[in-house]
Amino acid sequence: MSTQIILPRVMQVGEGASQEIPAILTSLGCSRPLIITDKMMVQLGYADSIQTRLAAQSITAEVFDDTVPEPTVSSIQAGVDTVRHGNYDSIIALGGGSPIDSAKAISILGKFGGTMRDYKFPRIVNEEGLPIIAVPTTAGTGSEVTRFTIITDETTDEKMLCVGIGFMPVAALVDFSLTLSLPARITADTGIDALTHAMEAYVSKKASPYSDSQALSAMRLIGPNLRRVFHDGTDKAAREAMMLGSTLAGIAFSNASVALVHGMSRPIGAAFHVPHGLSNAMLLPAVTEFSIPEAAERYADCARAMGVATEQDSTDVANSKLMDELRALNDELQVPTPEQFGIARQQFFDLMPTMAEQALASGSPNNNPRVPSAEQIVEIYKQLW
Structure with missing residues (x-):
């Protein structure tokens, strides 16, 4: 019996991997990224560091930092609205599993509309949303290389598992130096x-x-x-x-x-x-x-x-x-x-x-x-x- 293996198209692994974002964007033909992260990543200066590095390559990146731990249907909605009303061609998902999971959901809903429940398993989501460059800052969820996202429906307290190639980041930049500040x-x-x-x-x-x-x-x-x-x-x-x-x-x-x-x-x-x-x-x-x-x-x-x-x-x-x-x-x-x-x-x-x-x-x-x-x-x- 054969096994289907699904991976990001690009993986950059090691110290300094996150500094390759401009080159990765260029290789994907993207120039209008939205950084999806949380307020801690902004406070630590990680988001600003990416913006500065992109600006040196004449790429402007705006920041959406309203993701929350254990993302919910309502917590991702502002991000979906941001994508739907903005002229973005890609997403940089910066943070632990929650910002990356949020970015995966926002990528699909922002492009195709509907509600998160529409994409819940057993539906398999193969549609391609906005391409995601995942930059993990925790050594834990592995969300940067998975075809899953989990979003909680707060009206029922159900953690909805959503599955498919559509949730797989296009690139994963695995840089352990971003974890040195973790408590x-x-x-x-x-x-x-x-x-x-x-x-x-x-x-x-x-x-x-x-x-x-x-x-x-x-x-x-x-x-x-x-x-x-x-x-x-x-x-x-x-x-x-x-x-x-x-x-x-x-x-x-x-x-x-x-x-x-x-x-x-x-x-x-x-x-x-x-x-x-x-x-x-x-x-x-x-x-x-x-x-x-x-x-x-x-x-x-x-x-x-x-x-x-x-x-x-x-x-x-x-x-x-x-x-x-x-x-x-x-x-x-x-x-x-x-x-x-x-x-x-x-x-x-x-x-x-x-x-x-x-x-x-x-x-x-x-x-x-x-x-x-x-x-x-x-x-x-x-x-x-």
Whole structure:
């Protein structure tokens, strides 16, 4: 059976990659970009740096900085209006997963109109919106190399998964130097998000030899370096490894899909506004323990790739070490439980059946090596508390 691989047309990887934006725009025949970002990227001077570099090439770029964490239908509307009323031929998506996800949605809606729900999975979006040059500033979501975007419908608290080539950036400029200013909390949350992407891609029922190679490489980079960047954000070698690992994990899950962790994570984020990487981190140990019986060899491979088990360790020993590592990682990276995050117990428990149905409806749990029932998902949610 063959596997279709979808990637950005151009990838520039390494320190200083983001400085290649003018040349990339020229190669795409574009000259009127809109920078879509958030206010932090403006405060840090990243947006201004891009504008200055473009101005030196006689290219004017305006900035839309009203994206928000965990983008919603209403939060992207101003960006859609900006595109529809402006004369732009391209988008520079600058920031973490939220600005890049927002830019993907704005690219399609700005060109073709309609509402975000019109583009929700199971529809496959192959229309080409405005070309996107993605410049990630976190080592986490891998959104710069995926054909997905997730937008929350705030009227129903549903995180809508939107899928298709139309959401794949045309270019990804992966520059780890842009992550050096990340605070420890965001470093941890996005780092565990990337680790989850790699692990889920590797154990996914849609995995292929190609996605396996990317996922294993990602785990080899992330496993030894996640703690290092959490404790010392100026560690360039660790930042570089995390950034490349995040991108490879993004390529892996874009082509193999995510599984149960992500399926269960989205409803927590939508209902309780838990950052995506953090809700993944809350879930990863419990979901891994639930899933190991149906993919013991694969999870053992994950442990070995992450460097917590050796080739000489048996499958059972490797998986025992993997579970110890995931729990220890959450402790060291100070990942809170839902209770510690401040979620009301009654509300969390009352919503569990609804969240379980939403998780199953997303389709991601069907890719899991062990496919759960709604009742089993509720039991896992209870374990998190």
